[in-house]
Amino acid sequence: MKALLDKLNIQDVNPGACTGPDAWITDPDGQELISFNPTTGEPIARIVQATKTAYDQVVSGSQERFKQWRNVPAPKRGEVVRDLGNALREYQEPLGELVTLEMGKIRAEGIGEVQEMIDIADFAVGLSRQLYGLTMHSERPGHRMYEQWHPLGPIGVITAFNFPVAVWSWNATVGSVAGDTIVWKPSPSSPLCAIAVQHICNEVMADHALDGVFNLVIGTNAEIGEGMLNDPRLPLISFTGSVAVGRHVAQTVAGRLGKTILELGGNNAIIVHEDADLDLAVRAIVFGAVGTAGQRCTTTRRILMHESIADELAERLVSVYQSVPIGDPMAAGTLMGPLSSQRAVDAYCAALEQAKTDGGEILYGGETLPDLGPQFVQPALVRMPEQTPLVHEETFAPILYLMTYSDLDEAVSMHNAVPQGLSSAIFTTSLRASEVFLSANGSDCGIANVNIGTSGAEIGGAFGGEKDTGGGRESGSDAWKAYMRRQTNTINYSTDLPLAQGINFGD
Secondary structure (H helix, E strand, C coil): CHHHHHHCCCCCCCCCEECCCCCECCCCCCCEEEEECCCCCCEEEEEECCCHHHHHHHHHHHHHHHHHHCCCCHHHHHHHHHHHHHHHHHCHHHHHHHHHHHHCCCHHHHHHHHHHHHHHHHHHHHHCCCCCCCEECCCCCCEEEEEEEEECCEEEEECCCCCCCHHHHHHHHHHHHCCCEEEEECCCCCHHHHHHHHHHHHHHHHHCCCCCCEEEECCCHHHHHHHHHCCCCCCEEEEECCHHHHHHHHHHHHHCCCEEEEECCCCEEEEECCCCCHHHHHHHHHHHHHHHHHCCCCCEEEEEEECCCHHHHHHHHHHHHCCCCECCCCCCCCCECCCCCHHHHHHHHHHHHHHHHCCCEEEECCCECCCCCCCCECCEEEECCCCCHHHHCCCCCCEEEEEEECCHHHHHHHHHCCCEECEEEEECCCHHHHHHHHCCCCCCCCEEEECCCCCCCCCCCEECCEECCCCCCEECCCHHHHHEEEEEEEEECCCCCCCHHHCCCCC
16 A cells, blocks of 8 residues: 555645645644545545635635636646646556555556546647637628637536546546636545545646646535535536435535536446347446446446347346456456445345345346455346336446337337436447437437447547436537636627617617
């Protein structure tokens, strides 16, 4: 553990708030937070969390830096983010291993998460020269109309445990090139990852004689989380988490007319059509359902199988599930690590008991694995007779429900019947079936794929979903617009004052 922290240049993990180089805030009144290793259940480190006093210091510093940062030309802001991406390249392996240690995803996924940070930094650097506005033709002679985009201010970023560094980077890299400063509250389950990232940010800010652009506040939901939601100094809150908490975030921030980006639950399905390439489908299903131990918002949770191939597909999945290596996520060859907490284990067990009550048949899995550690379970395959209320819920665990359909219209109807709307996929070799799935009458999700799974989204596309998923967009495409305010400008270069719509208001 110490060697890993030394690689990340972390000598002191005690303070829970920071505004930049040499600005770690010691808060004597802060509550202690213990970071646990989900693989062993043992404590890793202890952190003193920030209180409201430290939080106010961080946000005030972020406000002051914003006044200068917004006037830095966007391409110059991009240079800072470019250096951040390069620093992440330097620390990719130890930071990825820290993600594995503290969150529990396998080492390849931990390092891959840092690669995602690097990729979005590269994207944001290019974006810094592409914050385009439109030019419109005015109906009035001698007038020019256009729109431009200005920074919003300090933005609050509240992230979840399952992607403890990547989701922050989506917001922080794009938001900072947009001219915003960042105030980050990480999940209390992964404070060390956040501290490590802040140390990397501090090095980059020091190289550019900056502070207050990237800021960290580790604290309780009641004090720091609620404080951010109610803080008018934060015009935008980007929240990743559960639907229930997301509703509260939306209502609270809207109450002060603030803006939100919400990335909430997913109950993602794959339709496997009668003409699907089953070899391809099985590989995608297993990665989507078992990866990160079923703890992604894009995890595959439902398989809708055409009745003609249902038995064969189920048999293939059982065969592959039986061979999934489960164990220490740091070990080579492991494909599935532990769940994040005992609460997640309890939810897994409760869902499987309910599935059996609802008439479901457990084809494989459903057992805890205490010999491996307190939070290890088997990935479960459950054949369900229908979409019961349980199947409409999102259980953040490796449980995959298998159901059958008879025609594509029925499959799409089943697919869209759940309240969540994040990611979706169809496996088919039929052009018609794929186009129906992607049409306005098809998938109602923010992400719809053909012949690839529901997880593993690239940073170039906007990430997010509809319905109970929240409707927010992060990462690529034009998601940058959420971090800026639009301004429409009209310039009169004539000597007359004509009014729009041909209105004549006297002489």
